[in-house]
Amino acid sequence: MSALAVDLIFNFLNSRNVYEFDLLALIVGPIYTYSTGSKQHLYVNHPELVKEMNHCISSELGKPSYITKRLAPMLGNGILRSNGHIWSQQRKIVAPEFFMDKVKGMVGLMVESAESLTSKWEAYTESEGGKMVEIKAEKDLRSVSADVISKACFGSSYLKGKEIFSKLRTLQKAITKQSFLFGSHAFRLLSTGxxxxxxxxxKEIETLILETVKERESDCEENKDLLQLILEGAVNNDVDKESSKRFIVDNCKNIYFAGHESTAVAASWCLMLLALHPQWQARIRAEMAQVCDDNGGLDSDSLHKLxxxxMVIQEVLRLYPxxxxxSREALQDTQIGHIVVPKGVCLWTLIPTLHRDPNIWGPDVNEFKPERFVNGISGACKLPQVYIPFGLGPRLCLGRNFALVQLKIVIALIVSKLDA
Structure with missing residues (x-):
């Protein structure tokens, strides 16, 4: 789970503002204030203050309410959009299901989905007589990501999960037709139709999810899917029946965006950069030949050897987070370093600027050099706290382990079986 997914949506809607922020930072520095209408904003890209934001408690900083209000149909009041006590309660229930020991149990279904994709692409090249063919990967990578989430979340109701996510995708497109972060767009109303x-x-999505929940309430399978585990977590944490239903509906939506969009985007960038740097493809293939079992497959025990x-994934997430x-909103008067941020002020941190600062990463900051991560993040730059592809603070991406494991599997299998 991840607040990063909401930030990802904001990014799609307002990509031009990335450059506006970057230009302003060059002119006035890494800290400045501005306003949109009556709303006050604080831009914070100073490394030490970013480090301070990492230490803020959940009651101090939350998601900006004026933005998330428009995302309510897509996210409900789930963990990506909620603040305060509701967010804390949801995190307590959802976070344990994405700890590494639980993610390792999902490796099999991730491998299954990735191998289905590589088989599809291999069949396509064979149908063209083994010649070089052009594959539009983005759509297929999205499908793999949705496939993994459907299997992990809905298990035996996998097909219903696919239907739910298809409708969620349609809903996402409907909601994100208009930009609403800045300027007059913030006050534009949608047409009645x-x-x-x-x-x-x-309503369709809610009905489908509740039907699946009802099936789960009488399900006694030993290998429980994510939906069952979260449902049990809600019951064990004394969430009443009506609130439990709302909790499940909202967080099923949230899991989709947290585990689907960002992973598919990152995988696309990985393949693009590997296509431009074939020497790294060769290194991955050599590594896979050493790591894989006798059948050429991956399992949870072999992943840490990749x-x-x-390194490739870490570098891609640095260059193209x-x-x-x-984005955060001060839920109360908050001290960040030497700055007192009044309640209601929104804070913005621009990740690409931090990830491409030559003073932190060196003069080769804009080059694709995975070897910079050979000794981990702490060895890659002067200030490890500015490497934040999964967000920062107490709302750091809960699905970080899930996303990284899935990316490892997808990239390793595609590169080892296909030439880009």
Missing amino acids: HQKKIEHLE KTVT PAAFV
Whole structure:
């Protein structure tokens, strides 16, 4: 789970503002204030203050309410959008299901989905007589990501999960038709017909999820899927029946965005950069030949041996982080370093600027050099706290382990079986 997914949506809607922020930072420095209408904002890209934000408690900084309000049909009041006590309660229930020991149990279904993709692409090249063919990977990578989430979340109801996520994708497109972060867009209203379409999709998705929940309430399978585990977590934490239903509906939506969008985007960038640097493809293939079992497969025990794949992914996430912004709102008067941030002020941190600062990463900051991560993040730069592809602070991406394991599997299998 991840607040990063919301930031990812913001990035899609407002990509031009990344450059505006960057230009302003060059002119006035890494800390400045500005306003949009009556809303006050603080831009914070000073490394030491970013480090301070990492130490803020959950009651101090949350998601900006004026933004997340428009995302309510897509995210409900789930963990990506909620603040305060509700967010803390949801995190307590959801976070344990994404600890590494649980993620290792999902490796098999991740491998299954990735191998299905590589088989599809291999069949396509064979149908063309083994010649070089062009594959538009983005759509297929999104499908793999959705496939993994569907299997992990819905298990035996996998097909219903696919239907739910298809409708969620349609809902996402409907909601993100208009930019709403800055300027006059913030006050633009949707047409009645468009709003009705959104409401209809919202009800359809809720009905499908609740049908699946009802099936789960009488399910006694030993290998429980993510939906069952979260449902049990809600019951064990004394969430009443009505609130439990709302909790499940909202967080199923949230899991989709947290585990689907950002992973698919990162995988696309990985393949693009590997296509431009074939020497790294060769290194991954050599590593896979050493790591894989006799059948050429991957398992949870072999993943930590994929050092080259890990370095490539870390470098891709540095150069092209899935989200451009980390956005927070001060839920109370908050001290960040030497700055007192009044309640209601929104803070913005621009991730690409931190990830491409030559004073932190060196003069080769804009080059694709995975070897900079050979000794981990602490060895790659002067200030490890500015490497924040999964966000920062107490709302750091809960699905970080899930995303990294899935990326490792997808990239390792595609590169080892296909030439880019």
